[in-house]
Amino acid sequence: MTEQQRLIELPYDEDALEPAISEQVVNWHHKTHHQGYVNGWNQAEEDLENQRESGDFSGTGSILRSFTHNFCGNILHDVFWNSMSASGGGEPEGELRERIEEEFGSYENWKQEFVEAAKAAGGWALLVYIPYSDELHNVVVDKHDQGAVWGAHPVLALDVWEHSYYHDYGPDRGDFIDNFFDVVDWSSVQERYQDIVEIH
Numbered sequence: 001m002t003e004q005q006r007l008i009e010l011p012y013d014e015d016a017l018e019p020a021i022s023e024q025v026v027n028w029h030h031k032t033h034h035q036g037y038v039n040g041w042n043q044a045e046e047d048l049e050n051q052r053e054s055g056d057f058s059g060t061g062s063i064l065r066s067f068t069h070n071f072c073g074n075i076l077h078d079v080f081w082n083s084m085s086a087s088g089g090g091e092p093e094g095e096l097r098e099r100i101e102e103e104f105g106s107y108e109n110w111k112q113e114f115v116e117a118a119k120a121a122g123g124w125a126l127l128v129y130i131p132y133s134d135e136l137h138n139v140v141v142d143k144h145d146q147g148a149v150w151g152a153h154p155v156l157a158l159d160v161w162e163h164s165y166y167h168d169y170g171p172d173r174g175d176f177i178d179n180f181f182d183v184v185d186w187s188s189v190q191e192r193y194q195d196i197v198e199i200h
């Protein structure tokens with residue numbers, strides 16, 4: 001029996017990100033939407049196990065699609081929640097800052113590119129580290145996996161699904177993106193980046 005996956009705890013109270021993200025939106029987003037991806041992941045694992053036991057693989061395609069959708073939804077939400085904190089804001093420092101400046105020309109250049117990615121995305125804007133080519137990259141993702149880059153590790157994730165901002169901002173996604181930067185926890189982003197670099 002595959003071990004059941006559980007929803008991560010938020011590393012802060014549900015009202016910690018106000019006013020950038022309201023307590024109500026954090027609650028719905030975490031307890032309903034994110035939980036839904038965890039449930040979907042568990043369901044897909046169970047369905048795969050049942051198939052293997054029964055020998056009837058007629059549902060494989062749709063189960064594996066469901067696995068990918070829900071797994072990717074789960075892992076990106078993990079990174080999203082852990083990319084923010086009540087004491088966030090400011091700009092990256094240290095090695096991550098140097099790396100961003102080296103690869104994007106400046107922090108401002110990186111930010112502008114990331115913001116445009118977030119405006120254009122049908123799902124997520126990500127800053128990823130790619131061990132294969134040893135580089136940082138911004139990535140624009142539709143849903144949770146369309147446009148994914150193989151071998152890339154997300155270090156900063158911004159969810160631009162409507163469930164992430166519409167209740168607080170209506171159609172003004174640009175304002176949500178601007179305010180997201182008030183709660184980005186650069187120290188945790190830097191830590192994630194360094195952990196990934198050290199492993200590879």
Ligand SMILES: [Fe+2]
Nearest residue numbers: 033159161164
């Ligand atoms: Fe979401």
